[in-house]
Amino acid sequence: MTKTIxxxxxxxxxxxxARELIEVTDPTTQEVLALAPKATAEEIEAAVASxxxxxxxWREVPVPERARLMLRYQQLLKDHHDExxxxxxxxxxxxxADAKGxxxxxxxxxxxxxxxxxxxxxxxxxxxxxxxxxxxWVQPLGVCVGITPFNFPAMxxxxxxxxxxxxxxxxxxxxxxxxxxxxxxxxxxxxxxxAPKGVLQVIxxxxxxxxxxxxxxxxxxxxxxxxxxxGQHIYRTGTSHLKRVQAFAGAKNHMVVLPDAHKDQVLSxxxxxxxxxxxxxxxxxxxxIFVGEARQWIPELAAxxxxxxxxxxxxxxxxxxxxxxxxxxxRVLRLIAEGKAEGAECLLDGSQCQVPGYPKGNWLGPTLFxxxxxxxxxxxxxxxxxxxxxxxxxxxxxxxxLVNANPYGNGTSLFTRSGGAARHFQHAVEVGQVGIxxxxxxxxxxxxxxxxKGSFYGDLHAYGKQxxxxxxxxxxxTSRWFDDSAVAGPNLTIQLK
Ligand code: NAD
Numbered sequence: 001m002t003k004t005i006x007x008x009x010x011x012x013x014x015x016x017x018a019r020e021l022i023e024v025t026d027p028t029t030q031e032v033l034a035l036a037p038k039a040t041a042e043e044i045e046a047a048v049a050s051x052x053x054x055x056x057x058w059r060e061v062p063v064p065e066r067a068r069l070m071l072r073y074q075q076l077l078k079d080h081h082d083e084x085x086x087x088x089x090x091x092x093x094x095x096x097a098d099a100k101g102x103x104x105x106x107x108x109x110x111x112x113x114x115x116x117x118x119x120x121x122x123x124x125x126x127x128x129x130x131x132x133x134x135x136x137w138v139q140p141l142g143v144c145v146g147i148t149p150f151n152f153p154a155m156x157x158x159x160x161x162x163x164x165x166x167x168x169x170x171x172x173x174x175x176x177x178x179x180x181x182x183x184x185x186x187x188x189x190x191x192x193x194x195a196p197k198g199v200l201q202v203i204x205x206x207x208x209x210x211x212x213x214x215x216x217x218x219x220x221x222x223x224x225x226x227x228x229x230x231g232q233h234i235y236r237t238g239t240s241h242l243k244r245v246q247a248f249a250g251a252k253n254h255m256v257v258l259p260d261a262h263k264d265q266v267l268s269x270x271x272x273x274x275x276x277x278x279x280x281x282x283x284x285x286x287x288x289i290f291v292g293e294a295r296q297w298i299p300e301l302a303a304x305x306x307x308x309x310x311x312x313x314x315x316x317x318x319x320x321x322x323x324x325x326x327x328x329x330x331r332v333l334r335l336i337a338e339g340k341a342e343g344a345e346c347l348l349d350g351s352q353c354q355v356p357g358y359p360k361g362n363w364l365g366p367t368l369f370x371x372x373x374x375x376x377x378x379x380x381x382x383x384x385x386x387x388x389x390x391x392x393x394x395x396x397x398x399x400x401x402l403v404n405a406n407p408y409g410n411g412t413s414l415f416t417r418s419g420g421a422a423r424h425f426q427h428a429v430e431v432g433q434v435g436i437x438x439x440x441x442x443x444x445x446x447x448x449x450x451x452x453k454g455s456f457y458g459d460l461h462a463y464g465k466q467x468x469x470x471x472x473x474x475x476x477x478t479s480r481w482f483d484d485s486a487v488a489g490p491n492l493t494i495q496l497k
Contacts, residue, residue: 004035005180007204008187009043010050011197016043022177022206027093027322028312028361036180038205044212047201051143051170052218054198059140059168061196063117066166070114073162073193077107080189084182088154089313091179093321093361096313098277105442106158106186109463112445113162119468120167134478140168141220141244141473145213147234149226150178150324151280157183159449159462160223161190165199167471169221172201174213176226178324180204214238221471223462224248225282228382228454235457246458246470248282248451250382251410255285255439256399256425259293261415265437267297269415271304273439274388275366278310278320280328282455283411283433283440286383287372288390289399295392298370302347305366305388311355322355322362323385329362332385336367339378339389345371350386374405382408396421404430409452413439432456 004021006013016037024034039047058066077084085099094102122136146160153176161171175183187202203209213219214237221244224234231249238245255273257266273285290298311318323329333351340346350365370390372379378389393399403412413435414425422436432452435441443449448464450456460470 002032002035004037005184005204007037007039007043007047008184008191008200008202009047010201011191013188014043016040016204018043018205022204024091024178024180025325026090027324028355028358030326030360033091034181036177036204039203039209041212044203044209044216047172047203048143048213048216048218050198051172051201054196055140055142055170058165058170058196058199061168063120063168066168067114067116069194070110070116070162070166073190073195074107074110074114076189076193077103077110077158077186080185081107084154084185087185088179088182089321091181092150092153092324093313094277095318095321096316098320099313102152103154105152106155109155109158109445110162112463113166116163116166116468119465120472122474128478132478132480134476136474136476138167138468138472139475141471142169143219144169144171144221144223144471145219146171146173147210147213147222147224147226148173148175148183150176151277151282153179153182154186156225157186159225159467161200163463163467164221164223164471165195167468169471170199170201172203172213172219174203174205174209177204177206210234211237214243215241217241219243221245222247223470225462231457244470246460246462247456248449248462249455249457250384250408251282251451251455252287252379252382252406252408253283253285253411253413254287254289254399254403254406255412256289256291256396256403256414257294257297258291258396258414258416258418258421260417260421261294261437262417263297263300266294266415267301267304269439270301270388271308271366273413275305275308275320275386278323278364279386280324280384281440282451283442284384285413285439286388287379288388289402290390290392291396291399292394295390298347298390301390302368305348305368308366308386310353310363310365310386312358312361320386323364324362326362328384329364332364332383332387335378335381335383335385336387339369339372339376342376342378343371344369344376344378344389374402396425400425400428404428407454410455411435411441411451413437413441
């Protein structure tokens with residue numbers, strides 16, 4: 001019988017009483033790997049209540065002790081790196097190399113969380129008025145919630161709970177229902193690292209479960225990563241219930257190619273950044289803008305993309321895996337068909353892709369279009385598949401104008417050998433993460449993940465100093481210590497100096 005995965009509530013792995021279960025399928029075969037419960041209202045209540053109660057004791061645990069938990073945790077994650085990557089590959093279909101990268105990028109955030117003491121330092125000013133000092137203290141918020149997408153089932157939960165918990169909060173994680181096995185394993189290792197009961201809770205489900213958390217009066221802050229429409233719903237609902245919300249959403253990332261760039265570097269980077277992980281990355285390059293003569297490289301790009309073979313993650317020759325679900329594949333097929341119908345020229349069509357031995361996999365081969373205009377659905381919508389569209393313009397400024405007119409602002413990159421062009425681009429482009437000869441410029445955890453415009457709703461971003469500010473609030477204390485002999489009369493004015 002297929003196993004129903006448990007939920008972590010109040011320090012115990014509990015079987016859910018849910019009547020509704022979600023199938024977790026292997027995207028290469030459609031085999032049902034496990035069932036995920038849709039947590040009942042009582043289970044969500046119990047998880048939040050436990051997190052609320054635990055917060056009272058956890059916030060008092062000295063910061064170095066909280067940091068030591070993260071030191072143990074990041075080491076355990078490293079010890080289990082390969083095992084986690086295999087589990088992750090089995091439920092997402094990602095190649096092993098990519099699955100390892102997913103786990104590793106998460107481990108780096110757990111490492112960063114071990115620096116929490118210096119990240120939480122406040123500020124002081126002596127003598128803000130005569131004999132009066134002011135200091136600011138950084139304190140945790142309480143119960144924080146994380147809602148995560150399917151495409152990075154290790155990295156994105158690890159963007160959230162280690163830092164939130166290191167700051168002294170307690171955390172309720174609701175991972176994607178499409179690949180919840182990896183997040184459950186991350187939580188098991190967190191307990192093994194010595195996390196006290198109730199500090200982390202994991203509940204499963206979909207929209208209803210998320211809505212119960214978004215509106216729960218005891219939840220203080222919500223971190224979300226996922227699609228645009230859900231991100232907007234999360235931001236609107238969470239903030240209208242007076243919660244702090246950070247919502248990372250979809251994207252359309254452009255790579256601008258100048259004719260002075262190194263052709264071979266451009267093409268290999270473009271192939272990897274568009275088709276890696278089957279294009280299911282929020283920082284995938286989905287649009288290449290060729291400036292001037294660089295457009296002559298498009299046929300060679302098509303030839304290089306045609307070499308890529310999707311396949312099973314156990315096959316070391318696979319360039320990338322399947323799409324996560326049949327529904328996701330159908331969506332991309334629709335966009336490819338619309339692109340053709342709208343007049344774009346399809347140079348390479350992966351719609352009919354098959355992988356021998358896996359007839360039921362959600363395969364799509366590399367797909368390349370040119371002659372795409374901003375009005376086409378292929379350009380307007382996030383495709384989230386191994387599909388790259390080429391656009392052609394005559395100047396760097398025209399390329400920048402195109403990028404800036406796009407509603408999203410997650411990532412972009414420029415390939416050039418000109419320092420002046422690079423300086424102009426990085427200054428003028430309205431996108432939060434810019435790469436110069438780096439196709440996917442995801443910052444390491446001591447910076448923050450700084451998507452802009454329609455790719456992010458909120459103020460403070462994921463990881464780095466911004467996340468510490470997101471998961472804490474600042475208290476300022478102004479103090480005066482009287483000299484025993486100095487007795488002042490009643491003070492009826494605001495003291496100015
Ligand atoms: P999704 O929006 O379908 O799901 C994300 C989470 O929201 C899941 O936990 C899901 O259960 C929940 N959810 C789904 N529908 C909901 C609803 N109607 N109400 C409340 N909750 C709901 O996203 P996905 O398909 O799992 O992930 C892919 C998307 O995530 C892409 O758009 C990608 O660009 C985006 N993404 C963005 C970033 C970023 O940093 N900007 C990073 C990774 C992924």
